[in-house]
Amino acid sequence: MTQAPRVYGTEPDAPATGPQPGRTYRELVGGPLDGQLIEVTGWTDDEITAGAHLIAPRNAYRPGGRTSYGPTFSRPDGPWVWEGDVP
Template sequence: MSQVPRVYGSERDGPESGPQPGRDYRELTGGPLDGQLIEVTGWTDEEITTGAYLITPHSTYGPGGRAAYGPTFSRPAGPWVWEGDVP
């Protein structure tokens, strides 16, 4: 039995912690949020290709630090990869 990935920002054991029908997501790979999904429903193409700085308590900079994730040139519609931590 495989585990459903958790959506970034959702409650760990909440009823809607997994992906919801009709919404668009990118998988986060590597770094402190590895295996989670980020919802990009309603984002512009520019926002999606830019990536995001996501707050995480597991950053190199501690609670409140951010992990940078973004698409790769070879797979712009694929998973977002960890690019490092920022304060």
């Protein structure tokens, strides 16, 4: 059985961490959060276009530092790609 992708912000061992019906997600590709989903339900188009700096368990600066993900111009409704770690 294939496990559903984990949603960013949920505990790895928590039940029902996969996507929920009626919600909108973007897949995170590359970097320390690769393969997770971020829920963007209720975000404005500007917020989605800007991407996000997300807390990551591992990055170049320290555990719990931030890492940047955002959409690509060629696929604005597609997955968010890793842009690098931020202090």
